[in-house]
Amino acid sequence: MKWFQTAALGLTLLVTAGCASKSSQQAEWLYPPMAVPLQASVQQEVQIARLSQLLQRPDLTSEVRAKMFFERGNYYDSVGLRDLARLDYNQSLALNPAQPDLFNLLGVYFTQAGEFDAAYDAFDSTLELDPDNSYAERNRAIALYYGDRIELAFEDIEKHYNQDPSDPFRALWLYLIQAEVDPALARQDLVLRYQRRDEQWGWVLVAITLGDVTEQQAFKAILSGTRDNTLLAQRLTEAYFYLGKRYQSEGDFASAISLYKLAISFNVYEYVEHRYAFLELSRIYNEVKEQQLAKAKLEQQASN
Incomplete structure (x- = not known):
């Protein structure tokens, strides 16, 4: 899930819940379901080239230049050029430090790199500029989880979950973090949340996590x-x-x-x-x- 600007995708839940035995939980496919790996589109390449050309103009205001660096960084990120994206994000912040979404992006970068203190600072900056930024709340909880600060992570993710209990991804990460403290209780709580599910796609992932459906059923649904x-x-x-x-x-x-x-x-x-x-x-x-x-x-x- 892209936890920057996009909400969960909706999908009618195609998987029927049921008790699965230990044996039925094992993978039942010989070769895993696959998709064609995504490749950079012509539009993405053209936009990167166009923005690179425009950024050479000397008459751009700092505000416009900051927006262009941010936009080009997003294109770099979308095609996997993360070092170039991070460089553009830093240049954008140097021109305009008041960008909560950009701090959130950098926080995710720092988390992936294992630079957890920098990640916490980035997410804190996002929330100082935009206290209602739910993506930064979740991402900070995950950074705390990976940084082995489980109590703080649980405090953050529980608050985040309570703001929207219908979100399956909030339920999933609450379970993953809570399981570090009390696995049995975490599973019990997730089962109760799953029983109150709606038709959002993400509940299929909760079913997979609980083993409530076989892998074959889940992938058939996908x-x-x-x-x-x-x-x-x-x-x-x-x-x-x-x-x-x-x-x-x-x-x-x-x-x-x-x-x-x-x-x-x-x-x-x-x-x-x-x-x-x-x-x-x-x-x-x-x-x-x-x-x-x-x-x-x-x-x-x-x-x-």
């Missing part, structure tokens, strides 16, 4: 309800990410790694699920490395 390749790529990015989170929480790192790589593969650069899949892969690598080091240390002590 494929049958999506005809446009771009939308399919977006929804598969989300589905693979949250399914990866489920497998990771169960200790199945091999499956989680495969799913995160699939979430990355569609090139949906603007979605936080694409961005944070890289962060999740790093976390798994670090955790496995620590386990191996601890095991080697125990073996060494036993041999001495």
Whole structure:
């Protein structure tokens, strides 16, 4: 989901809820459902070239130049050129520091890079300029979660969820953060929220997280309800990410790694699920490395 300016997509819930046994929760497809990876469009390339040419004009006011840097940065970001996007965002902020949406974007960048203190500062700046910015509230909670400040993250995400309990993505992240404190209670609460669901697309992701439907059912729902390749790529990015989170929480790192790589593969650069899949892969690598080091240390002590 792109948590900058876009709200959740609506979709009639095609998956029928039901109790799934442990065996039925396993993947039932031999090859995973795929979409054609998104590529830069002619329009995006033309706009980048046009803005680059316009920015060379010496007669631009600071306000106009700041807007152009911001716009070109958004185009760079949408095609995966994140370092160039970040450079443009910084230049835009230097010309006009009062841009809450831009601070929010930078906060997401800092979170993905593991620069959590910088991320907190960026989100705080967004909320100082725009106290009602719900995207910054959620993104700050997620940054606190990845930065292992779970109590603060839970406080932020619970407040954020209470502002709109019908939002499945708020429910999902509340569950993921709460599960770090009390997994059983977090699941119990998510089940209750799921039972009150509406027809927003995101509740399919909650069903996947709970194992309330089989993976085969979930992906059939995605494929049958999506005809446009771009939308399919977006929804598969989300589905693979949250399914990866489920497998990771169960200790199945091999499956989680495969799913995160699939979430990355569609090139949906603007979605936080694409961005944070890289962060999740790093976390798994670090955790496995620590386990191996601890095991080697125990073996060494036993041999001495």
